[in-house]
Amino acid sequence: MVVCPFCSAGNGVVLESFPIADLDALYRRLYKAPVARLFGGRDVLSLMRCVECDLRWYEPMAGGDEDFYNTLQHKPWYYVDHKHEFDLALPCIEPGSAVLEVGSGKGNFARFLQNSGRPHRYTGLDFSSQAQRMAASNGIDIRIQSIQEFADSHSDVYDVVCAFQVLEHVVEIRSFLNAVAQALKPGGLMLIAVPSEDSYISQSNNLALNLPPHHISRYTDRWFTHAATILDMELLRVEHDPLQPHHRFDYIYQLTIASIYKLMRRRRPMVDHRWMNWLARIPAFMLGKFLAQGLGPHNSPHGHTVLAVFRKPLAPTRGPIETIANNDSTNGEVSLPNGDATTTKGDSMNIEGNAQASHA
Numbered sequence: 001m002v003v004c005p006f007c008s009a010g011n012g013v014v015l016e017s018f019p020i021a022d023l024d025a026l027y028r029r030l031y032k033a034p035v036a037r038l039f040g041g042r043d044v045l046s047l048m049r050c051v052e053c054d055l056r057w058y059e060p061m062a063g064g065d066e067d068f069y070n071t072l073q074h075k076p077w078y079y080v081d082h083k084h085e086f087d088l089a090l091p092c093i094e095p096g097s098a099v100l101e102v103g104s105g106k107g108n109f110a111r112f113l114q115n116s117g118r119p120h121r122y123t124g125l126d127f128s129s130q131a132q133r134m135a136a137s138n139g140i141d142i143r144i145q146s147i148q149e150f151a152d153s154h155s156d157v158y159d160v161v162c163a164f165q166v167l168e169h170v171v172e173i174r175s176f177l178n179a180v181a182q183a184l185k186p187g188g189l190m191l192i193a194v195p196s197e198d199s200y201i202s203q204s205n206n207l208a209l210n211l212p213p214h215h216i217s218r219y220t221d222r223w224f225t226h227a228a229t230i231l232d233m234e235l236l237r238v239e240h241d242p243l244q245p246h247h248r249f250d251y252i253y254q255l256t257i258a259s260i261y262k263l264m265r266r267r268r269p270m271v272d273h274r275w276m277n278w279l280a281r282i283p284a285f286m287l288g289k290f291l292a293q294g295l296g297p298h299n300s301p302h303g304h305t306v307l308a309v310f311r312k313p314l315a316p317t318r319g320p321i322e323t324i325a326n327n328d329s330t331n332g333e334v335s336l337p338n339g340d341a342t343t344t345k346g347d348s349m350n351i352e353g354n355a356q357a358s359h360a
């Protein structure tokens with residue numbers, strides 16, 4: 001039994017497994033970035049799903065190291081100046097708000113807020129000293145600290161805490177979100193933007209940047225609902241971005257390849273170096289070039305980013321649920337703080353590590 005790194009339920013099921021050697025070959029081919037060393041000598045990587053909260057995560061849960069991100073950060077898309085979730089988040093920032101951004105990078109959201117003309121007080125957290133220097137040159141306050149450390153001395157301080165494209169890089173998901181909640185004032189808003197597992201990217205294969213060690217967890221809309229209950233927060237809204245014009249080709253391309261596999265009644269692995277995948281790319285490329293032109297705002301599906309807005313209650317309704325994992329002393333029944341009980345199964349397993357990043 002594998003324990004969920006968010007809700008601690010012990011009933012993770014394997015959705016798909018693939019050889020780490022195949023993943024390593026994919027990263028070497030696309031980015032000249034070997035990754036096999038990051039998985040502790042393991043041969044196989046598995047995408048897991050928590051039956052309780054619907055979190056998807058990879059076992060072993062290993063993120064990228066400095067070498068890996070040093071390779072990626074030279075790519076032109078690494079520090080994107082504007083993310084669509086900034087637009088989605090803006091209505092949540094009342095004039096005069098104290099805003100904390102976790103994984104701020106060089107402070108693009110801070111500059112977006114400045115340009116919006118909305119007065120605010122901004123603090124960013126990141127692990128990159130290079131990003132901090134770039135932000136400082138623009139007068140933006142970025143601290144090199146984890147949210148867990150920062151929240152210990154900044155409890156109940158912020159009106160809004162946001163993390164854009166960060167949670168999918170984090171190993172300690174639960175302590176990360178607990179710390180975000182701790183830093184919020186009662187009634188404050190937690191804004192989480194992640195790649196959506198309910199978008200077309202969940203059907204994409206050979207999409208290295210949605211795979212470990214870059215992205216190590218995946219989030220459905222259903223998970224946000226469970227997360228609100230477990231964290232004792234109110235889920236106000238879940239909003240998907242529209243398919244961005246520069247993703248229209250990729251949308252058609254990936255769906256065409258998926259359809260070809262379906263027609264051939266073949267399973268489509270997440271990482272696939274077989275001849276069939278190479279062959280399927282030819283019609284997918286042609287159809288992508290042709291059909292993408294017909295997609296516009298009126299007939300596009302939603303894009304690959306989702307923003308969830310949570311509100312911290314003015315007074316705790318019952319406190320967060322610490323664990324819904326089984327242990328022998330409870331015979332599978334664990335009392336919730338409000339006196340309810342849930343029945344779960346499984347053993348516990350510690351997953352250690354920490355991550356906080358500003359990666360796209």
Ligand SMILES: [Zn+2]
Binds near residue numbers: 005
């Ligand atoms: Zn879970």
